[in-house]
Amino acid sequence: MQFQQLQYFVAVAETRHFTRAADLVHVAQPSLSQQIKALERELGADLFLRARGNITLTDAGEALLPLARRILADADTARHEVQELVQLRSGRVRLGATPSLCTGLLPDVLRAFHDRYPGIRLLIEEGGSHDLVRELARGALDLALVVLPLPSPSPALTTVEVLREDLVVVSSPDSPAPGQGRRTVQVADLEGERLVMFRHGYDLRELTVAACRSAGFEPDFAVEGGEMDAVLGFVRAGLGVAVVPRMVAARAGRGLRVTPLAAPGMHRTIALAHRSDVAPPRAARELQRMLFER
Numbered sequence: 001m002q003f004q005q006l007q008y009f010v011a012v013a014e015t016r017h018f019t020r021a022a023d024l025v026h027v028a029q030p031s032l033s034q035q036i037k038a039l040e041r042e043l044g045a046d047l048f049l050r051a052r053g054n055i056t057l058t059d060a061g062e063a064l065l066p067l068a069r070r071i072l073a074d075a076d077t078a079r080h081e082v083q084e085l086v087q088l089r090s091g092r093v094r095l096g097a098t099p100s101l102c103t104g105l106l107p108d109v110l111r112a113f114h115d116r117y118p119g120i121r122l123l124i125e126e127g128g129s130h131d132l133v134r135e136l137a138r139g140a141l142d143l144a145l146v147v148l149p150l151p152s153p154s155p156a157l158t159t160v161e162v163l164r165e166d167l168v169v170v171s172s173p174d175s176p177a178p179g180q181g182r183r184t185v186q187v188a189d190l191e192g193e194r195l196v197m198f199r200h201g202y203d204l205r206e207l208t209v210a211a212c213r214s215a216g217f218e219p220d221f222a223v224e225g226g227e228m229d230a231v232l233g234f235v236r237a238g239l240g241v242a243v244v245p246r247m248v249a250a251r252a253g254r255g256l257r258v259t260p261l262a263a264p265g266m267h268r269t270i271a272l273a274h275r276s277d278v279a280p281p282r283a284a285r286e287l288q289r290m291l292f293e294r
Contacts, residue, residue, distance in 0.1 A: 001039065001042050003071075003072075003075065005035050005038065005042075006039075006068040006071055006072060007072060008021065008025060008027070008032050008035050008036055009061075009064065009065075009068055010069060011024045011025045011032075012036060012048065012055065013048075013057055013061065013068075016055045017055060018032060018033055018036075018055065036048070045058070045060035046061075047060055047061035047064060048061055087281060088119075088286060089117075089119045090120070091119075091281065092120065092121040092122070092123055093121070093122055093142055093281070093284045093287050094123045094125070094141045094284075095122065095123070095125070095141065095142065095143050095144065095145070095287065096125045096132040096135055096136070096141045096143070096144035096145070097124065097125075097126060097132070097145040098132070098145065098147060098202075099126045099127075099227050099229075100203075100204060100228050100244065100245050100248050101145045101270065102124065102126055102228075103228050103247075103248050103251060104165075104245050104246075104247030104248040104250075105145070105162075105247060106124075107251075108294065109290055109291055109294050110122055113290055117283065117286065125140075125141060128202055129146040129150060129203055130201060132144040132145075132146055133146065133157065133273070136274065136275055137157070137275070142274065142280045142281060142284040143273070143280060143284050143287065143288060144272070144274070145162065145273075146159070146270070146271055146272075147203040147207075147268050147269065147271075148161070148268075148269040148270070150273075156275060156276055156277060157273050157274070157275060157276060158273065158274055158275070158276045160272050160292075161270070162270045162271055162272050163269075163270050164267055164268070164269050164270070165245050165247060165267060165269075165270060166245075166246045166260070166261070166265060167204075167207070167208075167243050167245055167246065167265070167266040167267065167268065168243070168244065168246050168260050168261060169185055169190070169241055169242070169258075169259045169260075169261060170232070170242050170244055170249050170258055171235060171256070171257045172235060172236055172238040172255070172256070173255070173256070175238045177257060177259065178190065178193055178241050178259055183259075183260075184259065185259050185260075185261060185262060186261070186262050187211045187212060187214075187261065187266065188216070188217070190212060190219070190241070191217040193220070193240065193241050194221070194222035194240035195219050195220060195222060195241060195242060196221075196222055196224075196231050196234045196235050196239055196240040196241065197209075197221045197223065197224035197231075197242070198224070198226060198227070198228075198231060199224070199225045199227065200225075202227075204243065204244065207243075207268060208266075222234075222239050223239050223240065228248065232244070232248075232256065235256060236255040236256060245268065272288060272291060274288075
């Protein structure tokens with residue numbers, strides 16, 4: 001008994017017509033008929049009662065049909081499972097993330113993922129949440145780590161919260177400490193401080209400016225327009241202070257003074273986003289799982 005014969009048998013049983021069944025499985029009708037006859041010889045029983053314009057199942061055919069369907073379904077499942085495993089040995093994951101997350105959250109997770117699945121290529125795109133949402137929507141990314149709330153919420157995306165991260169103030173040890181050297185500072189203590197500020201469209205810029213305005217003052221920029229590495233470099237050089245994620249400050253190494261913000265402080269919510277209408281590939285789902293288990 002051959003797998004192909006079972007496919008042909010099920011096609012005839014469902015269409016009750018040899019020609020339509022042949023079209024369904026993309027084979028010539030004489031070949032399909034020959035394979036059905038060979039299956040009947042193998043089983044020692046007729047599977048169909050053949051009358052002009054009327055094809056019906058025999059008792060043997062009725063008994064075989066659910067078994068054949070189950071065999072075909074199991075074969076499809078086996079093929080799918082093998083393909084899923086193959087995807088974890090090769091292929092790619094296209095992940096978008098804000099620059100601060102590339103600096104703070106991702107290095108350890110990506111190292112663990114690469115150690116477990118060395119055959120998977122990791123393609124990382126840095127950008128602001130707005131840009132990453134647009135790239136997800138057009139299918140250029142599998143997953144994206146974005147800051148909530150999204151600048152333009154999209155019903156076509158699914159977002160799941162990954163973490164809620166504290167923001168801290170970083171400054172140069174060679175400059176006066178913000179808040180007159182207290183162990184924690186309020187956002188209001190940043191009034192009068194020169195801020196090193198991120199470029200427009202950067203999530204941390206909007207967060208910081210909004211917090212300063214809520215505290216009743218307009219922030220004073222010493223330098224603006226940089227990405228994360230540039231901002232940290234300018235702070236080390238003593239050009240001003242900056243508000244950055246705690247994880248970034250922890251990884252920044254020497255040359256920075258880190259001062260926590262007193263309650264209620266400043267926070268940001270990080271979420272993992274993907275398209276709602278398309279399931280991420282297996283490798284991307286595995287990276288997603290590792291992000292949640294970090």
